[in-house]
Amino acid sequence: MTNDDASDLLALGAAGALSDDEYDTLEQLLAADPLLAGEYRELQASALVLAEAASEAPPPSLRASVLEAINNVEQLPASSTAQPVTSEVSIEASPADASALPASHPHAPSNVVPIRHRRWMIPATAAAAVVMLLVAGLLVNRFADAPSGDRMSAVLNDDDAATHRLTGSLEGLRVVTSTDESAAVLIGSDVALPDPGKVFQLWAVHDDLMVDIATFTPAATGEVAILINDDRDDAEWAVTMEPEGGSDQPTSDPIAISSGPA
Amino acid sequence: MTIENATLAALLPRVATGDHVAFATLYDELSSMVFGIAKRVARDGTHAEEITQEVFVDLWRLAARFDAAKGNVRSWAATIAHRRAVDRVRSEQAHRNRERVDALAVVPATSGPEEQAVDGESRQRAVSALGRLSPPQREALELAYYGGLTHVEVADQLGIALGTAKTRIRDGLLRLRSVLREEASS
Numbered sequence: 001m002t003n004d005d006a007s008d009l010l011a012l013g014a015a016g017a018l019s020d021d022e023y024d025t026l027e028q029l030l031a032a033d034p035l036l037a038g039e040y041r042e043l044q045a046s047a048l049v050l051a052e053a054a055s056e057a058p059p060p061s062l063r064a065s066v067l068e069a070i071n072n073v074e075q076l077p078a079s080s081t082a083q084p085v086t087s088e089v090s091i092e093a094s095p096a097d098a099s100a101l102p103a104s105h106p107h108a109p110s111n112v113v114p115i116r117h118r119r120w121m122i123p124a125t126a127a128a129a130v131v132m133l134l135v136a137g138l139l140v141n142r143f144a145d146a147p148s149g150d151r152m153s154a155v156l157n158d159d160d161a162a163t164h165r166l167t168g169s170l171e172g173l174r175v176v177t178s179t180d181e182s183a184a185v186l187i188g189s190d191v192a193l194p195d196p197g198k199v200f201q202l203w204a205v206h207d208d209l210m211v212d213i214a215t216f217t218p219a220a221t222g223e224v225a226i227l228i229n230d231d232r233d234d235a236e237w238a239v240t241m242e243p244e245g246g247s248d249q250p251t252s253d254p255i256a257i258s259s260g261p262a
Numbered sequence: 263m264t265i266e267n268a269t270l271a272a273l274l275p276r277v278a279t280g281d282h283v284a285f286a287t288l289y290d291e292l293s294s295m296v297f298g299i300a301k302r303v304a305r306d307g308t309h310a311e312e313i314t315q316e317v318f319v320d321l322w323r324l325a326a327r328f329d330a331a332k333g334n335v336r337s338w339a340a341t342i343a344h345r346r347a348v349d350r351v352r353s354e355q356a357h358r359n360r361e362r363v364d365a366l367a368v369v370p371a372t373s374g375p376e377e378q379a380v381d382g383e384s385r386q387r388a389v390s391a392l393g394r395l396s397p398p399q400r401e402a403l404e405l406a407y408y409g410g411l412t413h414v415e416v417a418d419q420l421g422i423a424l425g426t427a428k429t430r431i432r433d434g435l436l437r438l439r440s441v442l443r444e445e446a447s448s
């Protein structure tokens with residue numbers, strides 16, 4: 001990449017004018033070169049002019065709503081290590097309640113938040129025909145009031161927990177299963193967003209059966225953390241992309257799949 | 263009048279400890295900018311309110327991760343707001359094919375009474391800075407930022423060569439940087 005190319009990339013990135021793939025390139029560039037990262041921050045500050053020029057008073061009622069909204073939102077620690085996460089973390093998380101986990105993008109300096117997320121590309125993978133096994137209400141943990149942070153912490157800190165790494169187009173996701181806790185955690189960082197109008201859906205795979213576990217959408221920061229009230233330690237795991245609300249059975253080939261506990 | 267970035271940054275450690283008063287101050291300082299970005303990009307007041315709430319929930323959750331040595335709070339919040347707004351527009355576009363350009367209002371040279379009452383000083387400085395761009399630079403930058411368009415899409419939208427679109431966006435942003443430096447040194 002020439003200096004001109006790098007300069008273009010920085011400026012276009014700060015203006016929000018790159019494609020998702022180009023943002024990936026930019027993030028790698030910033031991670032490799034602190035000087036460029038500094039220049040990028042300065043350009044972001046310049047782009048702030050556009051933000052400030054658009055300033056407009058929100059409705060007064062919004063203030064109370066926002067202050068109310070944070071009451072039950074757990075704050076994240078300064079470190080980016082895998083820690084227990086909010087009890088609101090999301091199954092079918094809307095942007096409003098998504099688990100906005102660490103801002104620490106592995107490829108970007110602190111405070112440098114990628115403006116765009118990578119647009120999902122479904123690989124043309126072949127997959128065996130699958131049969132859906134519905135176990136209604138058995139597996140999906142739609143915890144709204146459970147102390148899930150503690151539970152997640154227990155799973156993640158269980159010395160006997162098994163980690164199932166998913167490979168494919170959603171690398172970075174893993175399922176940690178704990179038989180002691182009778183639970184599992186789907187966790188990951190830097191996970192791409194699904195296509196607009198779509199969600200990811202997690203399935204437990206038993207032989208040729210795929211069991212619906214949960215739908216999920218990564219947080220804005222690409223983080224995922226979902227507590228699953230079933231350890232399923234004998235299962236493999238797969239993720240498909242489905243229409244909003246999820247599907248009774250997969251409508252696309254798995255885009256990520258585990259290959260057994262590590 | 264807005265408080266300085268250093269003061270704003272000093273709020274973050276307090277917010278990170280769960281200080282609701284500090285968070286309320288943060289909201290008061292940033293909400294107009296966040297809401298403005300959201301409304302300009304999403305072009306829908308209801309969506310803008312939802313986006314604004316999402317952004318502040320993010321700021322609450324992530325306050326401990328903010329590093330004042332590596333950026334300023336306004337840029338951080340603006341980046342999050344812009345990203346969420348663009349994501350929302352994309353999501354909406356999945357449901358209905360929107361005409362983007364019609365609603366792309368160029369930042370007015372003058373603001374209404376309501377807007378002037380809010381954060382008027384910094385907004386006026388920003389509008390003034392934008393006024394120092396050439397019309398083609400400003401048009402390209404606004405299409406990219408407020409329209410959520412990539413430089414390729416900007417080129418298509420304007421019917422100009424890709425290289426020209428990149429140059430206009432880049433030079434526009436560099437011009438803004440130059441203006442800010444002039445202001446800082448004066």
